[in-house]
Amino acid sequence: MDQRTTGLYPKFTVRRNDGRDQSSGDRAGAEYFVLDLTFDPYAVPAALAYADACRAPFPRLSDDIVAKVFAPRTPQRDENGWWLHPVLCWQEDESFQLREWLEGYGYEISVIEMDWAENSDELFEALEETGSVCGWLPLSPDGEGWYLSGIYDTDDGPAAAWIRKIQEAA
DSSP states (O other): OOHHHHOSOOOOOOOOTTSTTSTTSTTTTOOOOOOOTTTOTTHHHHHHHHHHHHTTTOHHHHHHHHHHHHOOOOOOOOTTSOEEOHHHHTOOOTTOOHHHHHHHTTEEEEEEEGGGSTTHHHHHHHHHHHSOOTTOOOOOOSSSSOEEEEEEEETTEEEEEEEEEOOOOO
16 A cells, blocks of 8 residues: 555544543544554654644643654664664754754754764764775763664764753752
């Protein structure tokens, strides 16, 4: 099935755990829309738009959605060692202000370049020979709470992005 031409169709069956969407419930006949936050690059901005829209009347729900979208993931590096957290996959516009966008959701980013690694000469040699950065295990920045959110190529060479909740001053 070609997902680009299929459109919307009943791919999932969803029901409420509390039973309120059953025939006698106050939500009988409710329709639900499922988002795949792991593999669908459009799900992240959709979920965050919902979180923004419901922030005033439902701040806890909004906070929970943001936390779910930004939650740490186990990196699934491809055969060449690249990987991006779903929260970073959807934005391809080079003029996008990532740092400011993250701050708007209460997160900060730190970028570590591969040429800062102690064994960078070996890593760059391997990259030249194989096209792979699989041997690079980027070290996290100083401080608490950082989690890896991407290993990707830049104009200046491979880099690793680390994200964390903005730390409140002590």
